[in-house]
Amino acid sequence: MSLDLPKTSKEMQDWKWDDYEPFFDHLLNQDINKENIETWMKDWSDLSELIGEVGTDVYVSTTVDTTDEEAKKRFHTFLEDISENSSTKNQELKKKLLESNISPNNFEIPMRAIKSEVELFCEENLPLMTKDSKLSKEYDAVIGAQTIEWEGEEVTITQLSPVLLGTDREKREKAWRLAAERRLKDREKINKIWQKILQIRIQIANNAGFDNYRSWRWEYLQRFDYTPDDCLDFHSGIEKVVKPFVEKLMKTRKEQLGLDVLKPWDLSVDTLNRDPLKPFKDASELEEKCHNIFKAVDEDLGNHFNIMREQKLLDLANRKGKAPGGYCTEYYHRRLPFIFMNAVGTHSDVQTMLHEGGHAFHVFESDQLPYSAQREVGMEFAEVASMSMELLAAPYIAEEHGGFYNSKDANRARIEHLEKTIMFWPYMAVVDGFQHWAYTNPEDAMNPDNCDAEWTRLWKRFQTFDDLDSSEFDDVIATGWHNKLHIYHVPFYYVEYGMAQLGAIQVWGNALENQKEAVEKYRYALAKGGNATLPDLFEAAGAKFEFDEDMLTYAVNLVDSQIKEMNK
Numbered sequence: 001m002s003l004d005l006p007k008t009s010k011e012m013q014d015w016k017w018d019d020y021e022p023f024f025d026h027l028l029n030q031d032i033n034k035e036n037i038e039t040w041m042k043d044w045s046d047l048s049e050l051i052g053e054v055g056t057d058v059y060v061s062t063t064v065d066t067t068d069e070e071a072k073k074r075f076h077t078f079l080e081d082i083s084e085n086s087s088t089k090n091q092e093l094k095k096k097l098l099e100s101n102i103s104p105n106n107f108e109i110p111m112r113a114i115k116s117e118v119e120l121f122c123e124e125n126l127p128l129m130t131k132d133s134k135l136s137k138e139y140d141a142v143i144g145a146q147t148i149e150w151e152g153e154e155v156t157i158t159q160l161s162p163v164l165l166g167t168d169r170e171k172r173e174k175a176w177r178l179a180a181e182r183r184l185k186d187r188e189k190i191n192k193i194w195q196k197i198l199q200i201r202i203q204i205a206n207n208a209g210f211d212n213y214r215s216w217r218w219e220y221l222q223r224f225d226y227t228p229d230d231c232l233d234f235h236s237g238i239e240k241v242v243k244p245f246v247e248k249l250m251k252t253r254k255e256q257l258g259l260d261v262l263k264p265w266d267l268s269v270d271t272l273n274r275d276p277l278k279p280f281k282d283a284s285e286l287e288e289k290c291h292n293i294f295k296a297v298d299e300d301l302g303n304h305f306n307i308m309r310e311q312k313l314l315d316l317a318n319r320k321g322k323a324p325g326g327y328c329t330e331y332y333h334r335r336l337p338f339i340f341m342n343a344v345g346t347h348s349d350v351q352t353m354l355h356e357g358g359h360a361f362h363v364f365e366s367d368q369l370p371y372s373a374q375r376e377v378g379m380e381f382a383e384v385a386s387m388s389m390e391l392l393a394a395p396y397i398a399e400e401h402g403g404f405y406n407s408k409d410a411n412r413a414r415i416e417h418l419e420k421t422i423m424f425w426p427y428m429a430v431v432d433g434f435q436h437w438a439y440t441n442p443e444d445a446m447n448p449d450n451c452d453a454e455w456t457r458l459w460k461r462f463q464t465f466d467d468l469d470s471s472e473f474d475d476v477i478a479t480g481w482h483n484k485l486h487i488y489h490v491p492f493y494y495v496e497y498g499m500a501q502l503g504a505i506q507v508w509g510n511a512l513e514n515q516k517e518a519v520e521k522y523r524y525a526l527a528k529g530g531n532a533t534l535p536d537l538f539e540a541a542g543a544k545f546e547f548d549e550d551m552l553t554y555a556v557n558l559v560d561s562q563i564k565e566m567n568k
């Protein structure tokens with residue numbers, strides 16, 4: 001007997017847990033057999049999609065208007081009442097499915113994840129995981145309170161970042177120093193949080209019977225297709241191949257700025273003293289021009305974007321009361337994406353729009369997969385969808401294709417983007433390398449002095465350059481691990497960006513050879529959702545899931561030659 005679920009999530013907006021529970025129990029009370037497995041799975045999937053969609057709705061309403069107290073209340077109720085209870089029930093359903101030994105069609109990949117989740121589940125760890133996330137909130141509170149006085153006003157360190165883009169060098173230095181000094185004042189506080197959080201993480205791994213937290217986390221993040229050693233190889237490749245290229249970029253920067261040596265506050269400013277790009281006046285222009293660009297990449301992708309415009313699935317303009325940042329989320333049951341951002345007219349808004357567009361296309365392209373678990377994409381490939389779109393769209397950002405810029409500004413924007421792409425890798429290697437060390441040497445890492453020393457060692461390995469002088473800032477460098485929120489919030493989650501970037505560059509490389517074919521492959525890979533291994537997803541997209549020296553050499557050479565081409 002099939003489940004009598006509501007047709008849309010709209011009817012469920014005010015449901016309490018008591019309203020949901022019978023549906024879960026209905027699923028739990030059925031015997032699974034070969035005849036009913038597809039219906040049972042479909043019912044479970046529909047239920048998950050509907051709940052997920054209610055969750056999306058309440059979350060979106062808290063971000064489009066942060067003053068909406070009703071929305072906030074609904075969001076908290078959802079988290080506490082619905083979300084927690086349904087994870088417990090889902091856990092039971094996963095166990096039931098596994099114990100049945102019956103698998104629906106084309107479900108090997110989600111099954112692999114389900115098996116791992118069930119195995120990893122450990123009751124004792126639940127309160128520890130809550131403690132872990134409470135400590136990361138403590139970290140947020142410390143960082144959030146870091147303000148300084150700037151031109152008579154109290155501002156956050158983030159609010160100072162436009163100053164570092166400015167052409168006034170004295171101002172940049174002052175802002176950089178003030179920010180660094182302010183951060184150092186919280187050194188002890190963050191050291192204490194780290195010690196507590198590390199202790200908990202060691203305990204979590206112990207409880208679940210793992211040698212160390214890295215092995216536990218690997219399983220938790222479902223990194224089935226690569227090993228810690230693969231990541232360490234990635235780091236070595238970056239040191240060998242990417243670092244020398246960044247070294248060259250630094251030298252050029254120094255020369256263009258006319259300086260004897262670069263200082264840490266000279267790294268973001270435009271080297272040719274040009275004013276920031278001003279691509280559009282308002283959000284409707286951003287929307288329209290991005291629509292043109294997506295159409296130029298591919299007619300069908302343009303049509304997807306049109307659906308988003310028509311169905312009001314875009315909230316792009318910055319306005320008072322909106323939450324900061326940008327994201328792409330999904331209405332799981334309707335299988336439609338929603339993009340939220342705070343556009344004010346900068347080039348980085350254009351970049352964000354193209355990036356989130358790639359995530360949105362993933363939702364459209366994979367919407368034919370029957371079960372929600374098949375559409376859950378890991379970060380390593382989800383970011384290939386978005387980062388590839390940034391690169392695939394880049395040739396069309398000029399006015400002649402309906403985009404934003406004259407050809408000179410288009411090239412300027414594209415070169416900046418490519419340089420940033422390359423410069424990200426060495427930094428990523430520091431962040432990732434630090435965590436590999438900390439969680440495999442927990443006793444050493446319990447002492448913050450050792451953490452400072454390890455971060456410094458990694459910084460020297462990846463991030464020191466002949467033309468950059470940071471000599472008077474040993475303490476600032478040593479405490480760099482205090483400023484990366486991922487270390488506290490989502491341990492180990494960072495290398496994914498580096499991997500995805502390498503995938504995206506390969507997709508782009510294919511497009512330079514044959515645009516149509518490359519985009520076809522890109523779409524073909526997106527259509528697989530999360531229902532394939534990482535090597536298979538990369539291959540479907542026309543790329544290899546590799547991140548060694550050879551692959552990095554290919555990427556760096558491609559970027560280098562394209563930059564030269566654009567500089568001609």
Ligand SMILES: [Zn+2]
Binds near residue numbers: 386
């Ligand atoms: Zn993204």
